[in-house]
Amino acid sequence: MRRLLLTAFGEAAKVVRLDTTAAQPLSSDDLLIRMEAAPINRSDFMLIEGKYGVRPSFPYNLGSEGVGKVVAAGERGRSLEGKRVLILPTYEQGTWAEETIVDRKNVVEVSDTADPVQLAMLGINPATAYLLLKQYTHLMPGDWIGQTAANAAMGQYIIQLAKLAGLKTLNVVRRPEAADAVRTFGGDVVVLQGDGLKQDIEAALGSNRLSIAFDTVGGEPIGTLLQFVRDGGIGVGYGLQSGVFPRINPVDMYFRSLSFHGFWLINWIRNAPRHELKWTYQHLASLVAEGKLFAEVQKTYTLDQFQNAIADAQSAERSGKIVFRF
Template structure:
């Protein structure tokens, strides 16, 4: 088997990782061997390689924190999931590998569907779904505004909002990203700018916008806050700008805008198992039905892991980069 391993962290993520070959292990008693079908490269993976993420595994490590596989062999004493079952890999790291050993109790059986789309249900779709449901009690017809709308989370949020009858105001940072968000079903797509709040009011005819979702930080946070109704909630889950959230007293004090944070890893740690499994099964069902998808720019085999990581780290992509480890 081959694994994408790194022994150090550094500022250029593709420079620290490489495909390393070793013998394919046999599952020990109580284990299963899984052939990895697909594993995405997420921003959190890149931050892990550079040492900037909130949770860092001990070195040396194998990259990747989500993916799907197919059960290839059972260790002694294991009867399920059966050989051939498609399973969601546990979010414990090491998915950038052609094969891995796992505790069968940590594997969630999935329906047969496109493994590339299924491989991404652990991080971005739950983030989008929880951002929509955990902070403001929205009703069909309500508006929600988000920036980084052309990101993977943004695309899932557009689709999940539509399924709930919500209307989306989608903010992007470049004109070339507008068409892709509209294609996914975004109701209104706006390029960010100083007059954002005015354009939001025009697009909604002054209707309330009670929930804002921020992945950028810096001045973009303030512009979203200005676009919200009085008493609105603004949730930050990322800092694509590299800057801290900027929020003026005019928004916090005089308009009672609340700024909250969201980190999916914390939600996974605190949520009951039944709630976590239920959410993942819900999302897998939507993907299987074709009701939920994300754009994929390219797939790479594990021998091209450096190229894959470099592509994921590049700006202005038009979709996710996904590792299909056993692809030649």
């Protein structure tokens, strides 16, 4: 079977190679999965560059999430043979591969009729969006939430799940064309990051206040957004695209009792009860099957085209996800 391997930490174009390996024997808990689709995420590049919370030994089979069909199984996984499964992003197996061996504890059975490309993206972003909305505060219909980088796939998922819950979204983006895109997929209010951000948020919200704010950028924008979170409210960071730690005014933290949390999905995957993992992912998969949860996909590639896929996924101007299709 063919797969993409990481040979060392560094620039993806230089340290990722296409490899062919013979099939390995299966242990009693192993599943052999023929991959259908697997996305490329920002976290994959962080891992490749040696900047992620997971630091594998080399060579390492790349790809953090995806979906496929179980074509063979060890003794304890026979009930899953022939089933479509979502591979959880535990980083114990790779998904940028034609076939991959996965421990049965790292999969969840999902719909056999939904679009596999959309299902393949469930492991990280939709699960993160769902948990951000559920874990930190009790949100009620009509409440406002705020987020940075709202045009990214995560932003799309947050907006979709918020609308299903009756929540209002204030969305910060960096470019006017990104603002148009966010309005198209349902953002209630969109404001541009920059010198006028505070005034634009103030004009957009009026007397309303945010219950919670989500950030994946770092630096100034989340600090500004937190000024409009209600007293005792919450901020959550799940990424750091700028490389700059969030600049939060101590006045907001001390005198208004705001709290700021860091979120990493893998901690939830490691610690959540199995029934909670299964329910969450199958619930999200049902929303995909109903057409209520999706992300824009710019292009799909084969493994042979991995260099073009990597280049496209790293482009700041792309308008959707890049996905390997098998």
